[in-house]
Amino acid sequence: MTDLPRIRKWQLEAGAATTSARAPGEIDLVGGATIAYSSEDPAHPIEHSLDGNSGAGATRWISARLDTVERIVVEFDQPQAISRLAYEVEEELRERTQEVRAEVSEDGGRTYRQIFAQDYTFSPGGATYQREVQRFNRVQASHLLTIVPNKNGSGPATLTTLRVFA
Numbered sequence: 592m593t594d595l596p597r598i599r600k601w602q603l604e605a606g607a608a609t610t611s612a613r614a615p616g617e618i619d620l621v622g623g624a625t626i627a628y629s630s631e632d633p634a635h636p637i638e639h640s641l642d643g644n645s646g647a648g649a650t651r652w653i654s655a656r657l658d659t660v661e662r663i664v665v666e667f668d669q670p671q672a673i674s675r676l677a678y679e680v681e682e683e684l685r686e687r688t689q690e691v692r693a694e695v696s697e698d699g700g701r702t703y704r705q706i707f708a709q710d711y712t713f714s715p716g717g718a719t720y721q722r723e724v725q726r727f728n729r730v731q732a733s734h735l736l737t738i739v740p741n742k743n744g745s746g747p748a749t750l751t752t753l754r755v756f757a
């Protein structure tokens with residue numbers, strides 16, 4: 592695993608592997624957006640949430656801070672009509688509840704409104720992995736803000752996959 596982050600980072604800059612793996616209707620976040628993020632563990636950078644590697648045990652973003660409300664902002668190069676988000680969260684070590692909340696901006700990031708919020712409770716002896724698809728009324732998004740606070744328990748925030756669909 593030690594050389595994996597470097598390999599994934601090269602693929603994202605080249606844009607080829609993730610592009611070919613996109614599903615019908617999927618928005619190209621690698622080639623068509625800038626990703627802003629509040630923190631990342633250097634061993635688990637934000638690229639790991641966009642590298643197409645998904646499932647339990649897959650590469651993932653892990654925040655650099657404990658018990659902090661973390662933010663990931665997708666800044667689309669052009670406004671995108673979006674109506675579905677798919678994401679995965681894994682936490683196999685700690686007992687904690689992580690929320691995933693999404694807000695969209697249609698005005699270049701000046702104002703945001705929430706489109707969904709959901710809590711996921713993990714425990715080493717119980718649920719350790721969640722895959723979710725959230726559908727919502729189609730919106731012409733300039734920015735998509737994903738917020739991942741810890742609601743209960745202690746630990747960093749994580750996100751294995753973030754995918755956006757028309």
Ligand SMILES: [Ca+2]
Pocket residue numbers: 639640641642643644645649650651652751752
């Ligand atoms: Ca991943």
